[in-house]
Amino acid sequence: MEASTVAIVTGASRGLGKALATSLLKPGTHLISIARSENAELTQQASVSGAVLEQMCADLSDPLAAQACADSIALQLPRHAQRYVLINNAGTVEPISQAGDLSDASAIARAFNLNVTSAIVLIAAFLRAAPATSDRRILNISSGAGRNPTPGWGVYCATKAALDHYTQVLDAEHHGVRVASLAPGVIDTGMQAKIRSSDPSQFPNVQRFAQMHEHGQLSTPAAIAEKILRYIAHDSFGTTVLDDIRNHA
Template identity: 55%
Template structure:
């Protein structure tokens, strides 16, 4: 029987929660990684007869990244016909225009790169290595951002991490012909991160008004609807042909 195993990071809230919840109704096994548990997701998976395994981990911590990668992929069932990895966990990181001096800022920057870049590199590497000889259909979505493709004042760290993620995806596409990979910009989503953006100091983030207006006009994407779009995109026959993509091209 054809079986699909899906892995989603950042599954406790927002887009990650929506993606994991919808996948729980579609796949045989769902593996999630987040700092907190998601009891509703666990119950949904049980109702759908989907085996759900959750790993509590802070993917901004290199030690925990390595530990969770070893735990997941040392136990991965290699008999499935399809494997999906959605690297969704991410952070805005420190915000400010060029003045990022100081020990505390240095730690914040390192934490943002660990979560937005290093965790994805390590998990994707372990995932592709584990599934390399399965002959299965292997698909990876790295949730990126338009901020990695166009500069935004105040978001130097965030833009840099997402640009790094895009380039990493392009490189791995050449290195791993047995897999299909896409670095996908999801647009502007109505999540906790957006609330954080609307509360930023104008001196640090002069573009704040744009995001405030999007919220006031009701132009933010709904996480559940967006997750549905992304999963439809994931299952397209031409998935992976364009490794740097934007879901708004398909709406």
Template identity: 60%
Template sequence: MSINTVAIITGASRGLGREIARQLLAPENCVITMARSHDAELVAEAAKLNAKLQPIQSDLANPAAAQRAAMQIANALPEGAQRYLLINNAGMVDPVSLADGLDQPAAITAAFSLNVTSVMLLTAAFLKAVKPRQADSRIVNISSGAGRNATTGWGVYCATKAALDHYTNVLAAENHGVRVVSLAPGVVDTGMQQAIRSASPSDFPNVDRFAQMHDKGQLASPQDTAARILRYIARDDFGSKVLDDIRQYD
């Protein structure tokens, strides 16, 4: 059977990334997942559907590990697919603190490594692998409204997502023959949201707003958001707007 889509998804062991991977599982697709932990349930579901799934365990907050994962992509991307996707979904919100408390270099470095450095490394490998194939190739960098609006207590998170947005603008300007979008997914009911709600108000003054959104059922589900993102990726005009927000689409 010929391959329709080869999709690489980072942060795929839980939340939005896992749901995107799950919805892509099909006999005609090849799904490559990257996460720190092994997801036995996703492997079992892929086997049940006779779907091709290649899990890669990697801590992308470690630049050396991210580089090894990037090399695996470059060396093992299946040939002959109609479409190649790279969905850079992995991300972290920590450390959460007002600016005068951002004094832990290891935590700051880990956030930049995961949210920005790993994206650059994986993208470089993806571009090198897909360029000779002349296939329809698309990159989605999962960004955040935090990269476009200052949020008190999220100095690191806002900075990394702003960097991700601007890096995506550079990718588009360089015109590698690959369509790229930095996409804000809205507020999704994931483990990251649980972590946000557990933050101290002294570090994150907006914590009550996020708690109220959860209590009032205003968080989008990972299932619905993943489906909307996959419909968005399949659009003929994908890439025409480099910085975008899934909430603008049905």
């Protein structure tokens, strides 16, 4: 039986990406998950749910690996589904440093490659491969940091601002695809653990994030994943190109 929905999720082995992938594993769905390593739980979930799961292993911070992954999708994406969804979720908050200490060009390049470049090349592959006659939807996972300057997050803010602006360009080009760049709120993931372990001299807001964790104010990945998938499936998706999940029930 051919799938009615083909979905691609990056950063799918943990955190929000894993929660999105898990929620997408339903009958009639062909899920392509992209992460640095395979996830055994997703494999087990797929066998129980009856969904088709294809796990692609790639380090998207490596431009060559991201290109190879995109090329593979362009060649092998199933062509007969009704709906195609791409969720660019993979990302990193590192390096976390004040401007005067952002001296590791390789670390900065890795962040831009993962947060921006990989999304751009995957979107290009998606536009080439997903039939123009189908319902095509692209969601880029952004951050409030791309819209509000945050000391210590110069690289993260810059990458998310770039992703936001790229999404606006994509929308302006009128490819017959619905697109949005979404801030998902503060989620209890490994990224948050890294943030809480930051040096206060480099990231002055660290205490705020520690208190949010302490007071149970972080959303769970599963709860946000369900909200995001309802948001993508809604008829109004793409009406607001720069959006925030907190604007939606």
